[in-house]
Amino acid sequence: MLLKNDFKRYRYLIRLHTICTIAFIIRFIVLCTDLSSAKNDSIAFPVVILLLEIGSSFITFLANILYVFLRYFGLILFESDREKVGCCSQHFAWSLSTLTCIRCECYQEHPQFVLITRFSVLILFEIIRFIAFILACVCANRYGPIGLGYAILAAFSLVPAVVLLIVEYLHHHRIWSHYRPNTASDEKIVYATEHMRFLPLAITNDQQTSHWQHSRCDKGNACLSRNLYHVIIFHSGNTRYPPGQTKDHQIVVGFHQTSHVAAYAIAQSELKGSKTGWIGPGIYFATSLDHTEFKANKFGAYICAKVDLGKTKRITDPSQWSTADHHDTVYYEHPRGADEFCVRSPRQIRSWIILIDQDPNVPFLQEKGNAPLSSGKYVEDPIEDINYSGCLF
Numbered sequence: 115m116l117l118k119n120d121f122k123r124y125r126y127l128i129r130l131h132t133i134c135t136i137a138f139i140i141r142f143i144v145l146c147t148d149l150s151s152a153k154n155d156s157i158a159f160p161v162v163i164l165l166l167e168i169g170s171s172f173i174t175f176l177a178n179i180l181y182v183f184l185r186y187f188g189l190i191l192f193e194s195d196r197e198k199v200g201c202c203s204q205h206f207a208w209s210l211s212t213l214t215c216i217r218c219e220c221y222q223e224h225p226q227f228v229l230i231t232r233f234s235v236l237i238l239f240e241i242i243r244f245i246a247f248i249l250a251c252v253c254a255n256r257y258g259p260i261g262l263g264y265a266i267l268a269a270f271s272l273v274p275a276v277v278l279l280i281v282e283y284l285h286h287h288r289i290w291s292h293y294r295p296n297t298a299s300d301e302k303i304v305y306a307t308e309h310m311r312f313l314p315l316a317i318t319n320d321q322q323t324s325h326w327q328h329s330r331c332d333k334g335n336a337c338l339s340r341n342l343y344h345v346i347i348f349h350s351g352n353t354r355y356p357p358g359q360t361k362d363h364q365i366v367v368g369f370h371q372t373s374h375v376a377a378y379a380i381a382q383s384e385l386k387g388s389k390t391g392w393i394g395p396g397i398y399f400a401t402s403l404d405h406t407e408f409k410a411n412k413f414g415a416y417i418c419a420k421v422d423l424g425k426t427k428r429i430t431d432p433s434q435w436s437t438a439d440h441h442d443t444v445y446y447e448h449p450r451g452a453d454e455f456c457v458r459s460p461r462q463i464r465s466w467i468i469l470i471d472q473d474p475n476v477p478f479l480q481e482k483g484n485a486p487l488s489s490g491k492y493v494e495d496p497i498e499d500i501n502y503s504g505c506l507f
């Protein structure tokens with residue numbers, strides 16, 4: 115299916131963009147011929163059409179050339195220690211090439227809008243081209259047979275353009291809405307209301323290599339945002355979200371690592387607490403993504419949850435948890451910073467996003483007794499992240 119096969123879909127995108135580019139070059143040549151042959155009283159029509167084409171297809175044409183250039187030469191141009199070439203940053207160059215350089219402040223909280231921007235810009239360009247086509251149809255008889263030729267060419271060009279928009283939409287939909295770790299069954303899955311979505315670990319901040327680009331929140335540990343998308347995309351795995359000192363009912367972000375199988379089951383039900391534990395019964399969370407590595411016994415899937423701590427008991431020695439009878443959460447302040455908290459009830463968990471490691475260390479998982487998915491594999495729905503080069507953040 116087209117949605118699951120990232121390479122196939124990407125190849126369609128390349129072909130469709132190439133067809134649209136060739137169609138634009140032919141239309142451009144025809145328009146220039148029109149301009150030279152148009153009579154004085156009708157020259158305004160091809161000029162307006164030319165301007166509309168330059169404002170839409172020509173911009174996409176330039177962006178696509180820049181994209182191909184960055185894809186093949188970007189790694190040489192922007193070495194890992196060189197973020198800028200002249201006054202152009204790597205981030206800006208990729209944004210320009212993917213038509214996502216118009217950014218709103220709200221994208222920091224809702225990074226999935228970046229792809230929607232690209233899609234919207236492409237739709238806008240198609241509307242402009244459609245206006246050019248209508249104008250050409252209306253006035254074709256005013257500037258001779260070549261004008262009619264442009265109108266026919268523009269009509270045919272609309273077909274690949276519409277298909278291109280559909281494939282572009284599927285490309286974006288795949289990563290933000292369709293991706294899930296287990297695709298062995300075609301059954302309709304009903305997810306828990308707290309489950310927001312699965313995302314591949316590759317899009318988290320630390321994993322963003324030259325394929326994905328680096329995106330960082332300037333505020334670092336001082337950032338007050340508790341939006342899960344923001345935390346995952348714009349902060350590092352070692353950013354900590356410990357609760358403050360005094361307030362009850364604080365909303366914090368907690369991290370919990372488990373296996374792909376368990377994560378898939380949790381997404382359909384709820385996070386269940388353990389009956390016992392070293393700071394009491396309940397659901398255990400680390401205060402940063404990295405710290406889950408030291409606390410987990412199942413690996414490969416990271417649950418990033420927004421948690422209401424309720425009434426919190428702070429302890430500095432694990433043996434003190436038994437004094438927290440009337441508290442909703444026990445927060446253990448570890449002397450070396452690897453702190454954690456345990457919430458007593460699943461109802462305290464408001465929402466979560468589950469990150470799936472696409473490239474887990476299988477011998478390590480086997481050694482730790484992690485069960486594979488029902489198909490016998492550890493990763494069943496791999497995302498070919500290179501196909502999303504530069505077009506996300």
Ligand SMILES: [Zn+2]
Nearest residue numbers: 331333337339
């Ligand atoms: Zn931030």
